Amino acid sequence: MSRSALDFARRTLVAGAFAIAAALNACSSDASSPVAPEASASSAKGGGGKPGSAESVLFAGNAFDRSPEIYSMNPDGSNVRRLTNDSTTFKAEPDFAPGNRKFVFVRSTGGISSELWTANADGSKQTQLTSLETRVYQPRYSPDGSKIAFVADVEFDSEIFVINADGTGLLQITYEPGENNSPTWTPDGARITFESSRGGSQSIYSMTAGGLDVKLLLDCTGFGCRQPAYSPDGTKIAVTTNNDSNVLVFEIGQNVIRSVGPQMTGSRSSHPTWTKDGTRVLFDSNRGIEGTRELYVGTPGDLDPTSIRRLTLFSPGEARTPSYSH
Secondary structure (H helix, E strand, O other): OOHHHHHHHHHHHHOOOOOHHHHHHHHHHOOOOOEOOOOOHHHOOOOOOOOOOOOOEEEEEEOOOOOOEEEEEOOOOOOOEEOOOOOOOOEEEEEEOOOOOEEEEEEEEEOOEEEEEEEEOOOOOOEEOOOOOEOEEEEEEOOOOOEEEEEEEEOOEEEEEEEEOOOOOOEEOOOOOOEEEEEEEOOOOOEEEEEEOOOOOOEEEEEEOOOOOOEEEEOOOOOOEEEEEEOOOOOEEEEEEOOOOOEEEEEOOOOEEEEOOOOOOOOOEEEEEEOOOOOOEEEEEOOOOOOOOEEEEEOOOOOOHHHOEEOEOOOOOEEEEEEEOO
């Protein structure tokens, strides 16, 4: 990436200062959002109907003094439905399979250990996928649904693995000391893009699905970037930043960087995911007046605080890690 692009990124992060109060007012003034969660999938009314039958969003949420569960909702924040219901374990980081008939998620197994599980789009037929007896996280389906990339702790490092969607064929594809996280597939399924500290600063790399031909894709020296997410057409990558966890969108090969809304001093935003038409980015953030994580949506390049729309109301609980349907 050119120095001019990096300078632009830094200016985008600090320029700014738009009033927090204005943004909070924009979130609270939208009459149709946020929407409080329903107690269960069966009690939700209206909206997109059966999960997986239309565009929808999966996310992890904890409300009513419960451990985190997997929820779905319409893209506008309506028809919030709880898909899992087991207060003894936390569930997190759901990701839609292509066709939206299933999803993969992380489920705790005690302590910090966790495993991957899959379920039908309505939360039924939950099936354990891995048995690694370590901390497993950040699963992402390949575009054809045949494989899942994910991260697992290996001694003192985090490494990226690939497994077949039926739980067979486990393969470790990174062996670099340090952090190797947030795998995401290119839209054609040919490569996996991920974040790594291997160059001294958290930057974005790309490799084949077998872990070969590793290339630096985004050099984020000076501010660090994480959690890459491709736009549906593959021309853009959304990332979050280390310093303020702002959401930035890079146009691949164009040295063009756009911020999703203005920087919110003192807040953190993470886990970007694109809408199906590629025009907007969903993410979680603690920018609201409650200071808890909720889901928001914004348009890349629009720095008006009123352009960021709040979608959920889980406080005093939280909503995190959105995944938009394919």
